[in-house]
Amino acid sequence: MLGEYRISGRRASDIAASVESGVASGDLEPGHVLPPMRELADRLGVNPNTVAAAYRTLRERGVIETAGRRGSRVRPRPASTARGSLRVEAPPGVRDLGDGNPDLALLPGLEEALAAAAADYGRGPRLYGDAAVVPRLGELARAGLDADGVPAGPVAVTSGSLDAIERVLAAHLKPGDAVAVEDPGWGALLDLVPALGMRAVPVALDEDGPLPEEVERALREGARALVVTCRAQNPTGATVGSGRARELRSVLAGHPGVLLIEDDHGHAIVDLPVHPLAGATARWAFVRSVSKAYGPDLRLAVLTGDGLTVDRVTGRQRLGPGWVSGLLQHTVAHLWESGAVDTPAVARCYGERRDALVAALRERGVAACGRTGMNVWVPVSDETGAVARLLHSGWAVAPGARFRVASPQGVRLTVSTLSAADIEPLADAVAAAVPPARPVSYG
Numbered sequence: 001m002l003g004e005y006r007i008s009g010r011r012a013s014d015i016a017a018s019v020e021s022g023v024a025s026g027d028l029e030p031g032h033v034l035p036p037m038r039e040l041a042d043r044l045g046v047n048p049n050t051v052a053a054a055y056r057t058l059r060e061r062g063v064i065e066t067a068g069r070r071g072s073r074v075r076p077r078p079a080s081t082a083r084g085s086l087r088v089e090a091p092p093g094v095r096d097l098g099d100g101n102p103d104l105a106l107l108p109g110l111e112e113a114l115a116a117a118a119a120d121y122g123r124g125p126r127l128y129g130d131a132a133v134v135p136r137l138g139e140l141a142r143a144g145l146d147a148d149g150v151p152a153g154p155v156a157v158t159s160g161s162l163d164a165i166e167r168v169l170a171a172h173l174k175p176g177d178a179v180a181v182e183d184p185g186w187g188a189l190l191d192l193v194p195a196l197g198m199r200a201v202p203v204a205l206d207e208d209g210p211l212p213e214e215v216e217r218a219l220r221e222g223a224r225a226l227v228v229t230c231r232a233q234n235p236t237g238a239t240v241g242s243g244r245a246r247e248l249r250s251v252l253a254g255h256p257g258v259l260l261i262e263d264d265h266g267h268a269i270v271d272l273p274v275h276p277l278a279g280a281t282a283r284w285a286f287v288r289s290v291s292k293a294y295g296p297d298l299r300l301a302v303l304t305g306d307g308l309t310v311d312r313v314t315g316r317q318r319l320g321p322g323w324v325s326g327l328l329q330h331t332v333a334h335l336w337e338s339g340a341v342d343t344p345a346v347a348r349c350y351g352e353r354r355d356a357l358v359a360a361l362r363e364r365g366v367a368a369c370g371r372t373g374m375n376v377w378v379p380v381s382d383e384t385g386a387v388a389r390l391l392h393s394g395w396a397v398a399p400g401a402r403f404r405v406a407s408p409q410g411v412r413l414t415v416s417t418l419s420a421a422d423i424e425p426l427a428d429a430v431a432a433a434v435p436p437a438r439p440v441s442y443g
Contacts, residue, residue, distance in 0.1 A: 004027075005022045005027040005028055007019055007022070007034075007035070007040060007043075007044070008044070009044065009054070010044065010045075010046055010050075011050065012050050012051075012053035012054040012057065013054070013057070015040075015044070015046075015050070015051060015054035016054040016055075016057045016058050016061075016063075019034070019054070019058055019063065019064070020058070020061075020063055023063055023074055028074050029074065030074050030075065030076040031073055031074060031076075032073060032074045033071050033072070033073045034055070034064060034071065034072045034073065034074070036071060037051040037052050037055060038051075055072055058072075059072075059175075059176055060174055060175065060176075061175060061197075062075060062174075062175025062176060062196075062197025062198075063075060063175075065176055075175075075176070075197070076194075083187035083188070083190060083191050083401070083402040083403070087099070087398060087399075087402070088387055088391060088396045088397065088398070088399065089396070090391075090396035093394065094391060094394050094395065094396050095394060095395050095396065095417070095422075096396045096417075097395055097396060097397050097398075097413045097414050097415075097417070097418075097426075098396050098397050098398035098412065098413075098414065099398075099414065100234070100374075100375070100398065100412075100414050101296065101414070101416060102269070102292050102293070102295075102296070102374060102416055103349065103350075103374075103416040103417065106341075106346050106349060106350075107293075107294065107295045108294060108295075108335060108340035108341055109340075110295070110331065110335075112334070112338070113331045113332075113334040113335045113338070113340065114331055116330065116331075116334040117327050117328075117330035117331040117334060118327070120330045121326070121327055121330070126323075126326035130323075130326075132156070132157065132314060132317070132318070132322070132323040132324075133155055133156065133157050133323075133329070134157075134326050134329035134330055134333060136330075136333045136337075137157065137302075137329045137330070137332060137333040137336075138155045138157075140333055140336050140337065141155050141288070141302040141304075142155050142304070144288075144336075145286065145288070145302075145304055148273070148274045148276065149274070149275075149276055150274075150276045150278055150286050150304060151276070151278050151279040151284075153286075153304040153305050153306060153307065153310060154304065154305075154307060154310045154311075155302055155303070155304050155310075156302070156303045156304070156310050156313055156314050156317070157300060157301070157302055157303070157323070157324045157329060158287075158300075158301050158302075158303055158313075158317070158324065159299045159300065159301075159321070159324055160289055160291060160299045160300065160301050161263055161265070161287045161288075161289040161291070161301045162188050162189065162192060163299075163301070164285070164287045164301050164303045164313075165189065165192065165227065165261055165263065165285075165287060166192055166196070167313045167316060167317065168259070168261055168285040168287075168303070168305070168309060168313060169192075169193075169196060169198065169225060169259075169261070170196065170316070171309055171312035171313050171316065172224075172225070172259045172283060172309070172312070173196075173198060173224055173225055173259065174197075175196065175197025175198060176197060176198070176199070177198050177199070177224045177225070178198065178199045178200075178201050178218075178221070178222050178223040178224060178225075179193050179198050179199070179200055179201065179223060179224070179225045179226075179227065180201045180202075180203050180215065180218035180219065180223040180225065180226040180227070181193060181200050181201065181202060181203060181227050181405070182202075182203055182205050182209075182210055182227070182228070182229060182233065182238075183202030183203060183204060183205070183404060183405045183406055183407045184235055184236060184377065184400060184403040184404045184405075184407050184410065185227075185229070185233070185234070185235075185403060185405075186229070186233075186234045186235075186263075186265075186403070187402040187403050189227060190403070190405060200405055201218045201221060201223045202218075202405035202406045202407065203215055203218050203226075204407065205233070205236065205238050206238065207236070207237070207238050207239070207369060207371045208238065208239070208240060208241045208243070208244040209228065209229070209233065209238050209239065209240035209241075209244050209248070210226075210228055210240075210244075210248065212244070212247040212248055212250070212251050215248060215251050215252075216251050216254075219251070219254075219255045219258055223258070224257075224258060224259060225258060225259040225260070225261065226252070226258055226259070226260055226261070227261045227262075227263065228240065228248070228260070228261070228262050228263070228277060229262075229263050229264075229265050230262055230263065230264045230265065230266065230274045230275070230276070231264060231265060231266030231267070231270045231272060231274060231372055231373070232265050232266030232269060232270045232292075232372045232373025232374070232375075233265060233373070234265060234373070234375060234403070235375050235377045235398070235400075235403045235410075235412040236369045236370070236371075236375070236377040237354070237369060237370040237371045237372050237373045237375055237376065237377065238369075238371060238372075239266065239270065239272055239371055239372045240274075240275050240277075241275065242275050244275075245275035245276070245277060248277055248280075249277055249280040252277060252280035252281050253280055255281065256281050256282055257281070257282065257283075258281050258283075259281070259283045259284070259285075259309075260277060260278065260280065260281045260283070260284040260285070261284070261285045261287065262276060262277060262278060262284075262285070262286045262287065263287050263289075264286065264287065264288045264289070265289070265292065265373070266292070266372055266373055267288045267289065267290075267292070267293065268290070268292070268293030268294070268341050268343050268346070269292050269293050269343070269346050269347060269350060269373065269374070270343075270347050270372045270373060271343055271344045271347040271348075272347075272372060278305075282306065283305075283306055283308065283309055284305050284306055284309065285303055285304070285305035285306075285309055285310075285313075286303070286304050286305060287301055287302075287303050288301060288302050288303075289301040290332055290335075292374075293341045293343070293346065294332070294335055294340070294341060298328065298331070298332060299324075299328070300324060300328055300329065300332050347372075350373065350374045350415065350416070351372075353415040353416075353418045353420075353423075354370045354372075354373070354374070354375075354376055354415045355370075356420070356423045357370070357376055357413070357415060357418065357423055357426065357427065358370050358376055360423050360424060360426075360427035361376075361378065361427050361430060361431070363427070364427055364428070364430075364431035365431065366378060366427075366430055366431050366434055367379055370415075374414055374415055374416050375412050375413065375414050375415070376412070376413045376414075376415060377400075377410050377411075377412055378410055378411050378412075378413065378430060378434060379408055379409070379410045380400070380409050380410055380411055380434050381409065381435060382409070383399055383400050383401065383409040383410065383411060384399070385433075386411055386433045386434050387399050387411060389432065389433035390411070390429055390430065390433045393429040393432065393433065394429070395426060395429055395430075397411045397412065397413050398411065398412040398413075398414070399411060400412065411434075413426075413430075
């Protein structure tokens with residue numbers, strides 16, 4: 001209960017502020033039940049509608065949650081500890097397979113593209129009031145999206161895919177809303193959802209992406225948004241195939257009010273086609289980042305979606321950063337025009353390493369998942385023990401806790417720095433650290 005803390009105020013705004021002060025000070029801890037509205041109204045000598053308005057404000061701000069007859073209670077505080085902090089530091093002499101970075105040798109040089117961007121800037125610097133999207137980048141982005149079957153829609157530019165996803169979620173959802181997410185899935189997204197005051201609903205997946213029955217369950221349970229990775233899902237390597245896309249579109253057709261967000265994580269590092277779900281619901285967004293293929297420091301993603309969604313995103317963006325640097329946009333446009341990344345060659349390099357590791361592990365009785373991209377996911381029964389034993393053997397891997405909500409334990413290995421000579425020793429080390437297990441689904 002509330003202990004000694006006394007809620008005060010005569011106006012709805014004052015009552016809400018009093019509760020927020022109690023939460024901020026720690027006097028009202030997560031899980032504390034607030035008084036019923038009529039009881040608090042009698043105590044404060046105000047109309048019950050005033051308390052109802054205060055509680056509504058607190059719900060909208062993500063401070064409290066209401067569960068029918070169980071009443072209103074203080075919500076857990078948003079997550080502030082990033083899952084990335086769960087990484088294992090690789091001491092000298094230990095190979096780091098846990099950082100998730102691309103192979104530096106496969107990233108294009110930026111000198112020519114940066115020089116071209118500087119020349120463009122010299123011919124006409126961007127000023128306040130100019131269009132947020134550099135025309136050439138917008139044209140190239142839209143042409144690529146059209147070629148991949150992504151429905152027509154305006155193009156926006158954000159500071160990476162996570163920035164885009166955050167802006168889309170905030171454009172339509174409010175604190176307390178539920179978001180269906182892949183499990184295991186991208187750790188940064190699993191941090192972002194609770195940080196926005198929203199609730200993550202885990203959805204199991206296999207090598208073809210989210211399982212349709214799991215998506216149906218999550219949406220029936222009230223999830224207002226669904227985030228799907230098109231290709232090279234992190235950490236499992238799953239890719240949504242044509243058959244799975246048809247099944248998912250069928251599920252989404254029964255929930256037209258759901259916000260759909262697609263993250264094309266494998267853009268330019270995977271040569272399998274993308275099978276968009278976009279358009280299956282009224283509100284949707286499709287995000288395409290340049291980080292994995294062109295370099296993590298190029299903090300740029302293009303976003304398209306239905307007109308209302310993109311308008312809300314760009315409208316809010318104007319009130320914050322305003323736009324993504326035109327110099328950066330010109331740089332990316334030049335990289336795209338010049339064909340700086342040979343996608344089939346990059347996909348082949350990652351694929352050879354990934355497939356060789358998966359095959360070597362399976363020869364040793366170790367189940368492993370990794371259809372596309374640069375990661376291999378290994379289910380384990382003792383995550384902490386497996387990580388420790390591999391570290392002792394000279395290999396640092398990412399603990400699965402960074403990527404899981406409710407799915408079984410596992411570890412992620414990034415193949416970017418592996419050579420052919422590394423495969424057998426690594427497979428031996430993993431087999432020694434992980435007891436043989438029967439193949440299981442990712443979820």
